[in-house]
Amino acid sequence: MAKVTFKVWRGDAQAGAFRDYETEVSEGMVVLDALHRIQAQQANDLALRWNCKAGKCGSCSAEVNGVPSLLCMTRLGSLRLDQPVTVEPLRTFPLIRDLVTDVSWNYQVKKQIKKFKPRPPDAKDGTWRMAQRDIDRVQEFRKCIECFLCQDVCHVLREHHLHQEFIGPRFLVHVAALEMHPLDTEDRLAELKKAHGIGYCNITKCCTKVCPENITITDNAIIPLKERVVDQFFDPVQKLLRIFRPS
Ligand code: SF4
Ligand code: SF4
Ligand code: FES
Numbered sequence: 001m002a003k004v005t006f007k008v009w010r011g012d013a014q015a016g017a018f019r020d021y022e023t024e025v026s027e028g029m030v031v032l033d034a035l036h037r038i039q040a041q042q043a044n045d046l047a048l049r050w051n052c053k054a055g056k057c058g059s060c061s062a063e064v065n066g067v068p069s070l071l072c073m074t075r076l077g078s079l080r081l082d083q084p085v086t087v088e089p090l091r092t093f094p095l096i097r098d099l100v101t102d103v104s105w106n107y108q109v110k111k112q113i114k115k116f117k118p119r120p121p122d123a124k125d126g127t128w129r130m131a132q133r134d135i136d137r138v139q140e141f142r143k144c145i146e147c148f149l150c151q152d153v154c155h156v157l158r159e160h161h162l163h164q165e166f167i168g169p170r171f172l173v174h175v176a177a178l179e180m181h182p183l184d185t186e187d188r189l190a191e192l193k194k195a196h197g198i199g200y201c202n203i204t205k206c207c208t209k210v211c212p213e214n215i216t217i218t219d220n221a222i223i224p225l226k227e228r229v230v231d232q233f234f235d236p237v238q239k240l241l242r243i244f245r246p247s
Contacts, residue, residue, distance in 0.1 A: 001026050004081045006034060008046065009088040012097045019043075020084065025076050031064055031087060032071040035099075047098035055212055058147035062099050063088045068149040068210045071099075090152040103148050109167050112195065116178055117186040134182040141177035141221060143213040144170065150207035150217060156200045166197035169207035169217045176221035179228070189232045192225055201226070 004025045007018040021038045032050055039046045050060040053072045060071040065079065065086055079085055093101040122129045150169040156162050167175075175192060178184050192198045201222055208217045215221070 002081065004034070004076070005084040006038060007084045007086040008035070008038065008043075008099070010043075010046070010098055011095075013095045016095075016098075018086065018088070025081070027077070029076050030072055031069075031074045031076065031079075031085070032060055034076065034085075035071065035087065047096070047100045049100050056145055058145035061090055061147045061149050061152065063090065063152070068152045070147060070149070070212050073212060090148065092152045092154075092158045093148070105163055106146070106148055106151065106168075106170065109171050110174065112191075113167070113171060113175055113178070114186045114188050114191065116181065116184055118183040119185050128183055130182050137180050137220065138177050138182075140215055141173050141180075143215055144173055145213060146170065147212060149210045149212065153206045153210050154201075155204065155206070156197075160200075162197065162200060166200045169201070169222065171196070172198065172201070172225060173215060173217055173221045176225055179225065189229055193229050193233060198222070198226055198229060 001024045003022050005020055005022045007020055010016055010019045021042050023034055023037050023041070025034055025037075032048075032053060035046065035048055039048070048060070048062075048071070050072060051057040052059075055070055055073040058070075062069065062071050063086075064071070064074050068090065071087070076085075087099065089095055089099045090101045090103075093103050093105065096102050118128065121127055148170060150173075151157055154168055156166045157168050172192075175188055175196065178186065179188055188196075201218075203218055203223065205218045208215070208219070211217055
């Protein structure tokens, strides 16, 4: 057992400050374990959100030493413990209390994205046929646990607060999962260009670096979507083809 100091953000949207808590830690613990010990022994009213403690529900997102992280997957052994470990709420979303933020904006954004629209069934029993190689790309995107760490780190939302104009990396991944699905027939390119604001992304790749599911957000989702938007709206050959293509 060793004693470690945690600087934990306490407060609400009106006021708050970091408070120091010293607690005992042991090998194998994650930051969430230490916070639970602090909550049990020193700060019963500490608000934090968690559910699975297995990196799968996406609810324990916060910032550890300034890095957007899952509290349940951040091992103390990966941090320097000879200095205080800071734990603070996600910065990109409104604070409710302590480590809990209001991420409901994300659910509103998801509702604005055109839903999956499959082609008519391939077989009389109402089922479809797909080749595995055609869904390999989409399977990566479906690993998303909606932790919103990528939304938290993206400077377009975090620093420029363009929540009304940009859907953020999580939802560009969602659009990519729909657009690249072999059965989908919907067209979301006009929305990507305007309402979803894909042009705001300048490929810094910060979102990819923090994704706990290791989804290659920028290279596999955002860049191919940007290429589709460019092909559709800015490629002169495609424009001519559209004019002369029989409707
Ligand atoms: S690559 Fe784009 S979406 Fe990802 S963090 Fe950078 S600007 Fe945001
Ligand atoms: S893409 Fe990755 S970082 Fe973003 S919400 Fe999904 S799992 Fe979290
Ligand atoms: S508690 Fe579920 S991801 Fe951390």
